[in-house]
Amino acid sequence: MKIDVGQLPDAWQPAAQLAVASWRDSFERLKVTVVDFTPLRGAAGATVPHLMRMQAHDASGKVVFATDVLVAGREVINHVPTKVSAYLAGLGFPRTAMDPVLVAHILRVSDALPAAWRDPTIATTATLDGPLLTLTREGKKLEVQFTEHAAYTITER
Numbered sequence: 001m002k003i004d005v006g007q008l009p010d011a012w013q014p015a016a017q018l019a020v021a022s023w024r025d026s027f028e029r030l031k032v033t034v035v036d037f038t039p040l041r042g043a044a045g046a047t048v049p050h051l052m053r054m055q056a057h058d059a060s061g062k063v064v065f066a067t068d069v070l071v072a073g074r075e076v077i078n079h080v081p082t083k084v085s086a087y088l089a090g091l092g093f094p095r096t097a098m099d100p101v102l103v104a105h106i107l108r109v110s111d112a113l114p115a116a117w118r119d120p121t122i123a124t125t126a127t128l129d130g131p132l133l134t135l136t137r138e139g140k141k142l143e144v145q146f147t148e149h150a151a152y153t154i155t156e157r
Contacts, residue, residue, distance in 0.1 A: 001027060004036040008052065012039070015050040015071035022076045023056070023065070030064045032056040040068060042099025043124070048091060051105060068120070070109045081112035088150035095148065100128035104135060107144065114154070117142050 005016050016037045020027070027035065034057045039047040050071040058064050070077050070087070077083040084106060091098065104123035107113045113122075117135060125136045131146035141157040 001032055002034045004034055006036055006038055008037050008039060012037075012050055012052070015069075016052065016054075018071055018074065019052075019054055019069045019076055023054075026065065027056055030056065031058050032064060033059045037069075040102070040105050042102040044099060046099045046102065048098065048102050048106070051102065051109070068105065068109045070106060077110055079111045081107075081110045084110045084112045085150045085152065088146075093150050094131040094146045098128070100126035100133055103128060103133050103144075107133075112152070112154070113142070113144075114156070 001020070003016060003020055005013050008016060020035050036055050036057070037052045040051045040053055041047055052069050054067055054069045055063050056065040067078070072083055072087040072090070075083070077087065088103070088106065093103070101123045104126040105120075108118045108120065108123060111118070117137070122135055122137055127134045131148070133144040133146070135142040143155045143157060144152050145155070146152045
């Protein structure tokens, strides 16, 4: 199976390999021949380490599996909301400014957001005012309040 890191920075290659290893059994069942990666970007084009889009292709080139992936340290933290605070704190958040779209993507990929708010398009409605991330959709709001150590509470309005 070929891993195409495409636009990823060189330092992200171990994270991409770890992601492929995490899904290897599924990829073998799907007869995947190529897995490619692109970094997920914020509204202004910024990235955060190891937040990427992964697509797996079969021999005909058809995409047979696609997901967003977040790797922290030596672990894929998709569906692991308990790891989000440590990841964000490691980036210096919220003291260090971060694109709200990227913060929303991180929360979505890790399943920290309630299920109804995990749609990738939700991230485009994100605003960040200091340590308060606000997502809006259909007249409803979801507020994520962060502490100085990136712990968070979520409130639907």
